[in-house]
Each structure stands twice: as structure tokens, then as C-alpha cells.
Amino acid sequence: MRRVLLPLLLIVLFSLNAQAETYRISGKATYADNTPVALEYVYVECEPGIIDCYQYRGTNAITDTYGYFTLILDVDAEEDDLDIQLSLRGENVTHTIDISKHQNSNENQVYQNIQLEQNPPPSGVFMGFGCVIVLFTLVFISVILRTGRRLTTKQGRMEFMGYKQAKQLQCPTCNEMILQHQLVMHLIVEHDMEPEDAGKLTGTVMRRTWSEEE
Ligand SMILES: [Zn+2]
Numbered sequence: 001m002r003r004v005l006l007p008l009l010l011i012v013l014f015s016l017n018a019q020a021e022t023y024r025i026s027g028k029a030t031y032a033d034n035t036p037v038a039l040e041y042v043y044v045e046c047e048p049g050i051i052d053c054y055q056y057r058g059t060n061a062i063t064d065t066y067g068y069f070t071l072i073l074d075v076d077a078e079e080d081d082l083d084i085q086l087s088l089r090g091e092n093v094t095h096t097i098d099i100s101k102h103q104n105s106n107e108n109q110v111y112q113n114i115q116l117e118q119n120p121p122p123s124g125v126f127m128g129f130g131c132v133i134v135l136f137t138l139v140f141i142s143v144i145l146r147t148g149r150r151l152t153t154k155q156g157r158m159e160f161m162g163y164k165q166a167k168q169l170q171c172p173t174c175n176e177m178i179l180q181h182q183l184v185m186h187l188i189v190e191h192d193m194e195p196e197d198a199g200k201l202t203g204t205v206m207r208r209t210w211s212e213e214e
Helices: 002-019 051-056 099-104 124-151 154-160 180-191 195-213
Strands: 021-030 041-045 060-062 068-075 083-088 091-096 168-170 177-179
Touching: 021 099, 041 068, 051 083, 060 068, 124 154, 168 180, 168 195, 177 180, 180 195
Parallel strands: none
Antiparallel strands: 021 068, 041 060, 041 083, 083 091, 168 177
């Protein structure tokens, strides 16, 4: 029994192998004005009821920048003469599978060009898109420049990192750095000044600081 099975299995495997074969459909896709259809998907579609075609439905290939594409199918001998639809940008072209033509071809492929009835999409779409990109880039660059300028100062760097420096004033009497809102109190408490004089002195120090900053 075993002596019979093995050759039988080999025959079945061999015939399966012989039946399926790679079938290449190459072509160029062009618009009505003959410009290439670049970087678009060519899909296999089927006419309703052509059940043998369904296995190929959805098989796709993308066109290159010159409009060239190559679809690769695994076909059986039974699918000779089968009609499939090549769909591109909503338009269909019928391709009839021709296995003998494929076998006899030099480059191991059959040709099927797709000439669309539609014209290429208006380039205005690209222009508009380009403008948005340019605008975005300009805004981005100006933000970078502004940030960069701020980062050249130490205070700018601190603010960039989230620090908000509290303003400090130098006490004119003891030269200690005191927070601005505490200087009046400091003068009164530490240096026994009258509140009015302390206020005036603080005002003087603040004005001096402002003129230094400008
Ligand atoms: Zn002081």
C-alpha cells in the first residue's frame, strides 16, 4: 500500500505545482492628456458573477512616477481567457488572462496599458497645499528665531525653563539683595527707618534699576 501512496502523492504535488503559475501584467497608466498617472494604486476588480475572478480581487500595485506598474497574479490553467478588471482612479479596463501569451513572452509578462478618460487633477490643489507648507515653515522659523534670541540671555534661558525670576533690589544701606516687595519692610525693620523715608528710598532704588535695564 505504501509503495503506491508515495508516487501518487508525488504526482499530485507535481501537478499542483505545474498548474499554478506566476502571471505578470505590466503596463503604463496615463491620463486623457497622456501624462503618466504617478503613485496611484491599480486594483483588480471583478464583474459581478465572474466567480473565478474573485480570488484576485484587491490584488494591487502602485504606479511609479512614470506611470508604470506590474501586477502579479497566481493563475491556474482553468483561468485562461478569464476577464478581470483593472481599476485605477475609479475607471476600469478589462484584461483577459492569456496564459499561452504569457508563456511565449520574452520578458515573462503580458502588457496592459491603462488610458484613463479623466484628466490629471488640477495642480492648484498642490499649489494651495504648498502655500500652507511655506506659511507653516515661516511661522516655525520665526518662533525658533525668537526663542533663540531669548536663549542668548541668562534670564531668557531661565524663563524658557519655566523660572519666573522674582525681582530683587539692592539695599542701599547694607548692599544685601532683597526681594522688591520686601525692601520697604527691610529698611524699616533692619535699619530703623521711618516708613515714609523707607518708601521714598525704595522708590529711588527702583527707578535706578529701571534705568539700568533700559
Ligand atoms: Zn539693608
